[in-house]
Amino acid sequence: MKRIGMLTQIFIGFVLAIILGVIFGPSIAVVQPLGDLFLRLIKFIVVPLVLASLITGITSLNNVNKLLSLGGKTIVYFLATTFFAVLIGLAAGFILSPGKGVDIALPTESAEKAEAPGITETLLNFIPVNPFESLTNGNILQIIFIAIAIGIAITTVGEKAKPLADFFEALAQVMYKITGFIMKLAPIGIFGILAPIVGNYGLDILLPLLKVILAVAIGCLLQVLVTYSIAVRTLGKMSPLAFIKGIAPAGIVAFTTASSSGTLPVTIKNTQENLAVSKEVSSFVLPLGSTINMDGSAIYQGVAAVFIAQFFGVDLSMGQIVTIAFMAVVVSIGAAGVPGAGLIMLTMVLQSVNLPLEGIALIAAIDRILDMFRTSTNVIGDASAAVVVQHQENKASLAKSA
Template sequence: MSKDETKLSLTTKIFIGMIAGIVIGVLLQVGNYLIGDLDFNIFSMTFSTYGFFVEGIFHAGGKIFVNALKMLVVPLVFVSLVCGTSSLSDPSKLGRLGGKSIALYMLTTFVAVTFAMASALLFKPGVGFTPPPSTAEFVPKESPGFVQVIIDMVPSNPISAMAEGQMIPIIVFAILFGISMTHAGEAGKRLTSFFNDVNEVIMKIVTIVMNFAPYGVFCLLAKLAAEVDSSAIFAIINYFVNVLFVLILHAVIVYPLLLKIITGLNPLILLSKMKEVAMFAFSSASSSATLPLTIATARQKLGVSRSVSSFTLPLGATINMDGTAIMQGIATVFIAQAYNVDLSTIDLLMVVLTATLASIGAAGVPGVGLILLALVLQQVNLPVEGIALIIGIDRLLDMTRTVVNVTGDSTIATIVAKTEGELDEEIYHDRTLANKKSVIE
């Protein structure tokens, strides 16, 4: 067996870090309860066992990982949005085809995050959960009024907005910057090439940071397990079930209904032909990595024309992050409930708006959802450290929401193709193609 075959995947490493962190944290808490804190000496200095690990190593390791996530928020969203907007704003693409695709993607994302937050407010997964003492004293800032929110969407100083992590103004400025690049001639083309290169570098930084995720997860969960009571386990399970329920609901109810209402096509055919794509998306947790297979399946099994699939599906892999929006909506409400913070109507609207707009800049690679969650939490003045409450189980949810994302991409592509007369319905209705392996061109 080769070295590559025996190498553990990032998913496996994160699961190992999660389990190890919980076990070590529980053992420290039980040991501290049964036999009390023990002291030991290092270099003539006395340390307590519990304090050295929980408040020292685990606290520092977890904090560094959270800071690394926060570090990437502004550059990732700004550069990704500039690249995405400059591409979408190409005059040759901003016709009827682009308008339909963008409108449908934004509609499904808006519905996704709205349903997610409604579910979290209804089932209250974070109620009764006691946060760790180190962050339980969090005091939220007072939310601005609705008029001020609208005014603040346009930054008076974009550099200041970036320094302070004000995401809505950053998103607005990035979109304007990207659109302007397409109308700036040769200068715009040079800048587009530059930002595409910068985007590649930032994605590499994301990969590097996520490679440290197993250690960050270990430290965060070890500290969490050492400090919280048993109510945390039930609260996290409640959160997991809540997210999974809304993801499944969105994939098997919302998308099929949208397809049936607009086109009249049988959505069960589409879902059956998406099996191969869904399995690959689940294993890779990356809609970008799945894109070649998604395009091949749309053309060969769903009958979507080359012109529609080559535009709509890459666009969807860039801006259609319904699964991520669902996670962000539920996670935000969960963390607010855990910290006993009452989100105002304005806060809830800001979460919907931020999650919807941020999906435009959400690169289709594993782990980006957590970074975007950090920006949503910052936007409504919730502690980013709350990510520690859900990060351990996020990898499995990340794999599931990638399936939702690629299913949404294919559904929208089929709808656009049908309404544009670019769908081969003979291919679409051929059920024998459901079990045929797609050939990536």
Template sequence: MGSTDTKAKKPRKKLGLTSAIFIALGLGIVCGVIFHYFIPEGFVRDDVFVNGIFYVVGQGFIRLMQMLVVPLVFCSIVCGAAAIGDTKTLGTVGVKTLVFYIFTTAVAVAVALTVGNLINPGVGVDMSSIVAGDVSALDSGGSSTDVSIVDTLLGIIPSNPLGALAEGDMLAVIFFALFVGIIIAIMGRKAETVHSFFEQFNDIMMNMTTAVMYVAPFGVFCLLSRTFAGVGFEAFIPMLKYMAGVLIALALHCLVVYMILLSVFARVNPITFLKKFVGVMVFAFSTSSSNATIPLNIETIVNKIGVDRRIASFTIPLGATINMDGTAIMQGVAVVFTAQLFGVELGPIEYATVIATATLASIGTAGVPSVGLITLSMVFNSVGLPLEGIALIMGIDRILDMTRTAVNITGDAVCTTVVARQEKRLNLEVFNDPDAGKESEKMTDAA
């Protein structure tokens, strides 16, 4: 009798946020496939569900996350810079972060070009079976593809900080926030009131992020349902070699290159890192937005990995803006695919140009869905490839975009962990604790 009472009083295990997002992702894919193949086209399927409920809830969730990004990034970087205090240390962290991001992006393109030339994705493809998209938006006078390096560098300095905040110009926001944080650190006690304001506002933004994350599984379910309801599997068949090339290169970069960097430079167990970070990767996969993933990335890297918040608040937002390894990989494979498809010969000089252009193109790229297609036109122009190649991969890019976003944000987290370790700002006890951070992601059960 007593044992029965004990069992009855045993509390139910609560569902964690990561588990809930995993479940929502799986159910969303299944639901989308069912809608695509088993429910006939018509008002109910297309207008009520696919372009109605799924679209509104999914995009509503994305907008909630985007709503938090600019104020959260601004306050995080101000607080991080002010808390680090020593401008020399801040400069060291900044230089290491930039070098790491640029290096890994260049490696990513090299990996993609190597994989592309090994599997030859454009050889033997029947172009008549591929539905081409519209590339007019990518070649409308060159406004989006002909931005010089000088203009990109000057664009970092905002002529109107409030305008940069309103428009979500992340490089300009980061520059201004960093400037404000450094001045607060230099002024010390004279700026205590302003410093406290930003710290308290940052806490408010973190609490808002926690509140928004409670609806993440519903948003993920609707985003995946709508994607698979519209795409199905037919569009993939003629592009399987191209997709395989991108996915193989992404896997190699994420599971080999990043893990080696963690082992060598951070001296931590990469398997432990992956286990703790997989929830953020799933979230990035479902939203296809590096910017929308910033809040969850920061919280995970601080609470589960053990990185000092002052480091994470600086490197994660910066990475979401300038570190696009996954996007660079897609561009590398796309170059090989298009060159083979149209019979364009590329030599060592052209491949070196692709590596340099794709690396530079990632700087200042907005962390929003499918932006890689825009910068891809810049890469194609650098080696004389026809933009029609971009039109051919548009149809299946959504799925690849989801995967490469997961790699993008993983690169940000790996860099943050490496820099924190080298600056002695990584708590190894937290990193090695399998339960670290779990209390912050508990979801309430239904009564």
């Protein structure tokens, strides 16, 4: 197996999971502990990795102004790609018309009606009341705030805080090493996660809603092949083929785990080793992207809103379409990088244009499958941001030295 590349090993595990899941059906759940083990190992390293790598990334800048510049470029890129993602999602929904002609009864057990937080609450939740509780609960948004606060403070204190900066640098290096060990188990872990999903769902629930799955899948594919490819070629000066090949292992892990935050260790490893992104850029851009850059979720929101409108026979006005686009951008930024968050955020989009919330029950039936497509898109989008920001930083450094 050592002679076979990691990407090939992961792909073999992926294909075997689909084949054996179809053959053995629900009984393939016997391999689920392999997936659970891999997920637990990934979750084990996420919190210390995000904290240490982000603090290290900030302190390595040695300049608050540079931090603001890096953050500004990153957020502008995220907003731009999310805007294009919404347009692609809406276009896919209207062109494929997944809600027209669908004749299925609403599930008697509808989706959990969890209320999505408002914009003000989302912003306030960014700031932790108890930092130790945030670290214990793995609240990535609050951990990012903690890391940014500590990183800026270390930078402004200067030489006296160097021992603390060295500690987080050492911790980051240790976590990178542990990530490398865990990644060796990725093919087995992916097999253990995906096979039971295929075995449980089968084709019965997929066929009536196949056009929804197809619309989201095509939308995500276009986002990767068009939006990100153009961005890395024009703004990052990198071959799109080299980019996709370099980030493919993280994309596959994201597809199977359906968690941007859970895939973060793999994303950081791939961007540094395969895409030549520096630690200072990847350590800042990727943790931030795993929580606020949700292009796949934006595509999903657009497709789902159009599907539900068509299913209930509601003709969307231009004003409603614009509202959906705006809300999809807002809620995709606020969605947490965990499985199922997009379904909760969909309630905000539907409520904004008075579409029936009962339609969520339809989407809930296939949400886990849609989550796989949108999460892999989110992760690839984060990596494209890291490549673009890295090139822009390199260009700015050359301009200053000239």
